[in-house]
Amino acid sequence: MAKKPVTFTLNGTERAAFADPGQNLLDLLRRGVGDLTPKYGCAQGGCGACTVLIDGAPHLSCLVLGETVEGRAVETAAGLSGAALHPLQEAFMVHFAAQCGYCTPGMLMAAKALLDQTPKPTREEVEEAISGNLCRCTGYEPIIAAILSVANGSVRA
Amino acid sequence: MTPAVETYATLAEAARAMASGDGVYLAGGTLLMRAVNAGEVPRRIIRTTDRTLREIAPVGDAVRIGAGVTMVELLQNRELAFLHAAARQVGGPQIRAMGTVGGNLFAPHPYGDLAVALLALGARVVMAGQAGARPLADLLRDRARTGLVAAIECPRPRDARSFGFLKVSRVHPRGASVVSIGAHLPREGGRIRGARIAFGAMGAAPLQASAAERALEGQALDAAAIARAGAVAAQGIDPPSDSLASSWYRREVSGVHLRRLLESMERG
Numbered sequence: 001m002a003k004k005p006v007t008f009t010l011n012g013t014e015r016a017a018f019a020d021p022g023q024n025l026l027d028l029l030r031r032g033v034g035d036l037t038p039k040y041g042c043a044q045g046g047c048g049a050c051t052v053l054i055d056g057a058p059h060l061s062c063l064v065l066g067e068t069v070e071g072r073a074v075e076t077a078a079g080l081s082g083a084a085l086h087p088l089q090e091a092f093m094v095h096f097a098a099q100c101g102y103c104t105p106g107m108l109m110a111a112k113a114l115l116d117q118t119p120k121p122t123r124e125e126v127e128e129a130i131s132g133n134l135c136r137c138t139g140y141e142p143i144i145a146a147i148l149s150v151a152n153g154s155v156r157a
Numbered sequence: 158m159t160p161a162v163e164t165y166a167t168l169a170e171a172a173r174a175m176a177s178g179d180g181v182y183l184a185g186g187t188l189l190m191r192a193v194n195a196g197e198v199p200r201r202i203i204r205t206t207d208r209t210l211r212e213i214a215p216v217g218d219a220v221r222i223g224a225g226v227t228m229v230e231l232l233q234n235r236e237l238a239f240l241h242a243a244a245r246q247v248g249g250p251q252i253r254a255m256g257t258v259g260g261n262l263f264a265p266h267p268y269g270d271l272a273v274a275l276l277a278l279g280a281r282v283v284m285a286g287q288a289g290a291r292p293l294a295d296l297l298r299d300r301a302r303t304g305l306v307a308a309i310e311c312p313r314p315r316d317a318r319s320f321g322f323l324k325v326s327r328v329h330p331r332g333a334s335v336v337s338i339g340a341h342l343p344r345e346g347g348r349i350r351g352a353r354i355a356f357g358a359m360g361a362a363p364l365q366a367s368a369a370e371r372a373l374e375g376q377a378l379d380a381a382a383i384a385r386a387g388a389v390a391a392q393g394i395d396p397p398s399d400s401l402a403s404s405w406y407r408r409e410v411s412g413v414h415l416r417r418l419l420e421s422m423e424r425g
Contacts, residue, residue, distance in 0.1 A: 022193050022202065023161040043194040043250060045187050057229065057254040063190040064255070065183060065202070068164060110250065131331035132249020
């Protein structure tokens, strides 16, 4: 079956790739364009490790048909840091919000989606925003604290 | 095996492509891509970019919701505030950004919380290429043999307090349903007229609790009526067992949760 050319922006840069029929976006990102930050977890929408933003909204890239991102803007954790770490990455480090780190890229993108929409979220809003992301190491508290610290501007406090 | 992906500009073309019976329709992807990832790959994946599927518009006393409207879009629409409690309970933020109203009608047990609310409200389903609308209850009874859903027409409750929704899960804030309940109890002169109670996770698809509906019909929503409805809640229903709860457990607790929902509605 023929591959389909897909053009989209990845972290602000225009990218083109060939999508296999039925190939999900996670696989397209990892194998098609070499962005390894979204992680392959459950492949059934339960864990959130593959979370990316599409046109600013959090999506499970494992459940998105790759070719459907034609013309859309995809953001992954690879686009977070420039010369310095993104405040969320800084906060995750300071608050020990990662242990094995497998959930971290998805957590960061879920948190970014929240803070882009709601710069001063309540604790409940943070809990809700990461409710689609599983972490089996931290017990979530350090992650919630890290996200709240970015919102409060107190990452290093 | 790799599927052929067919993208159509209009819903009518997609419906025609579906008519041959060997295609599977792709909407938000949360059900179909999960199956594809698990190796259940259909021969043809059919989708459409038709914008009319994303429209929300009032139709008389009802609201017409395009099948392609996502949970997030539904939650952003103030006309649909009466459905927000149910839509907020569907999945996590990612699933709500992806999952559609039309797709929710086909979610397998124990999913499909929005469909429970729609069933309780007496929603009707508009099929692509067919005039008129059919009751959602009919579609839910036989979801395998059906056409393509174009839109839902959901009657707006005349009084917001006449509709209640409750989802019971073991994991908070996000977990699958042990049971979910929608209750629409319009009142005339203090008496319930046209009681509709729908259960999710109590069968293969959302279903009506007809014994509880009969117990409430014509009654005032008081402690006695609530107790009677709770006592017969699971009558005639054979709930499934899964990793969340056994059939026995669901039968035992469904009435308790129905009672709690009705009590909260009574308090207003």
